[in-house]
Amino acid sequence: MIELRNINKHFGERHITKDFSCKFEQGKTNLIIGESGSGKTVLLKCMVGLTNVDSGEVLYDGQDFLKMSIKEKQNLRKEMGMLFQGGALFDSKTVEENVTFPLSMFTEMTVEEKAERANFCLSRVNLKNVNNLYPSEISGGMKKRVAIARAIANSPKYLFCDEPNSGLDPKTSILIDKLIKEITLEFNITTVVITHDMNSVMEIGDKVVFICNQQKWWEGTNENILHSDNKELGDFIYVSKFLKELRDKQP
């Protein structure tokens, strides 16, 4: 489980988050939603230590991440997997080398064992015959899937996804969402997904946290989000005329 307590972050005069507190449970896909520029990615980066917080606590199964030494943070990070917005695959390495990289760094696996694990992870994300291709030779959707394969290669306890389906067509988006959900259940990991895609929310949102005005504005599940009477959340969800009409027709 990951717990955030009173996280504050600001860049200069601009506040990004104010007293943000939340719990993300194991074996569930926890979604953080909000408008572009609402500070979702910064919050995620604060959680994994890529950005320093001004004050607050980030607890991983009760251990305060922010108070850890560099070495302790590095050890904890070996249990994390992260899917970046652009994939962040290593350009100079092939797909297989990307997937086996964490294994090469932190395990004593043989070349054959690593190849076997890479094939398993790639098949898990429905990719075949791409092992020897470079990231520049595959599509955006495939890059995302390779990034997921790399993130799960070392069997992480925590999975972070920063807008996993941005720039993807609806069909591939749903495929990626389903993958994240399946992997979360299969490996019983704590997954935190940043998104502003309502399809993702309805598809995989076991727990949904809505950020507005630099604060946690609403918290619930995908089942009760549509019936929420929170005005800001309603404005975020029912942004189009079509959706507003659909809401008004609801009993």
Add this chain to the structure above:
Amino acid sequence: MMRQVFSKPEKLVVYKNEFFHEIDNLGINSLPIIAIISFFMGAVITIQAAFGFTSPWVPIYAIGFTARDSMVLEFSPTMVSLILAGKVGSNIASEIGTMRVTEQIDALEIMGVNSKAFLILPKVLACVLINPFLIIMSMFLGILGGFIMGVFTHVVTAYKYIYGIQYQFNSFNITYALIKTVVFAFIISSVSAYQGYYTEGGALEVGRSSTKAVVYCSILILVFNFLLTQLLLA
């Protein structure tokens, strides 16, 4: 930053592979340009020396002597290092800078990898190790270029040139040149890596980091060239 760069590697085998990759990328790939420049620079120094030595009091073998000392003392260690600052320095800064802006460095950090050591250490070690070989090759090719072009253009005979390059040979000059080379190699790799690692923004900033790396490396090479010359030869 340097303390983290030189901290204990997570997995020696992975670092070793990266090191050999960098030897190839930063060293072997620089061979052609250094060979061409050194060969023609040696040829030009020889012809210019022959053109300048018009007095009958200056022996003809002084042409070989001049070509040797110019290449060994200054051209190969300093000028070639300046050329490497442009080629290797911009390569390192842009490679690491691109990794920074495309979140590849963040990805390394999230995996628990010491990104500073993983990205910078193999480059620094590769440069410090391979650059002396490049400089020795540059010296050899420069002197060879002077010989071939000097004999070909009839400004000096083969015998007088070879006598000149052996005349009053001081082996410390080679040591001096190699000490300079190692210091310059460290400057090129570390300054460029620093500029790349701390890139913020996008493609435009990667270009800026690359330019800054070349400018800072060049200035530092010139300053350290003066300091080391004063320290070792004065």
